[in-house]
Amino acid sequence: MIADAVTFAPQLPIWLIAGLAGIAGALAVLALVKGAPGGLLRLAFFAFLTVALLDPRMVRENRDLRPDEAVIVIDRTSSQKTGDRMIQTSRTEEALTAALDRFKDLETRIVEVSDSDDPTRPGTQLGEALAAASAEIPRRRFAGAVVITDGQAHDAAELDTIALRGPVHVLLTGQPAETDRRLVVKSAPGYGIVGQDVTVTYRIEDQS
Numbered sequence: 509m510i511a512d513a514v515t516f517a518p519q520l521p522i523w524l525i526a527g528l529a530g531i532a533g534a535l536a537v538l539a540l541v542k543g544a545p546g547g548l549l550r551l552a553f554f555a556f557l558t559v560a561l562l563d564p565r566m567v568r569e570n571r572d573l574r575p576d577e578a579v580i581v582i583d584r585t586s587s588q589k590t591g592d593r594m595i596q597t598s599r600t601e602e603a604l605t606a607a608l609d610r611f612k613d614l615e616t617r618i619v620e621v622s623d624s625d626d627p628t629r630p631g632t633q634l635g636e637a638l639a640a641a642s643a644e645i646p647r648r649r650f651a652g653a654v655v656i657t658d659g660q661a662h663d664a665a666e667l668d669t670i671a672l673r674g675p676v677h678v679l680l681t682g683q684p685a686e687t688d689r690r691l692v693v694k695s696a697p698g699y700g701i702v703g704q705d706v707t708v709t710y711r712i713e714d715q716s
Contacts, residue, residue: 517563529558575613576651579641580604581634582620583657583681593658593681600656600679614651617641642673650674658682689714 518525532554539550582601588594601618608616621637638653652675659680690713700706 513567515565515567517565519561519563525558525561528561529554532557573613574649575615576649577615577617577645578608578651579638579645579653580616580618581638581641581653581655581657582618583634583655584620584622586623588658588681590658591682596681597656600681604654604656604679617645638676647673652676654679656681687714 533551536551536554540548580601582597584597588597605616605618608614619637619641621634634655634657638655642650642653650673654677656679659682692711692713694709694711696708697706
């Protein structure tokens, strides 16, 4: 895209040029009112001098328009293998990318999240993946994000941070009546002997 524009490179501070132009203009007008000879010539000279001090320049710019970028985060963790969630995820991804591809000024970046290998950060780390992807996109070009998942993110604080930069939408897989169920091990022996029973205490938490 080629754009022509007029820019100014003042030789003096703007306030000083404005002051000098005001004084010169007042003197020229006063000369015209009193009928002094050469009043129009003085006015034209002062106008030319003011423009010269502003130093106008014609600039031609070649601009390369960059499209906005949207991020699609896809949850591929183990819980997505329940029921037909993987099929729902694939169909949702196809429909979403097809819809976004219709926008010529928009690029799509897809990020897949699998099970965490870090024992200190278990669960679904959607926010971390989204934070890493969006950090590579300039703030003005970040159009927003869509997260395809089956439930809660275990690093929701990261999602809150990203939401400040742009909209974040969540598409949930599964069925409307489903709830999250969590198995928490309360106590378990450090080892067991083959052929002997061990006692493990756990609890089941249902989350709406």
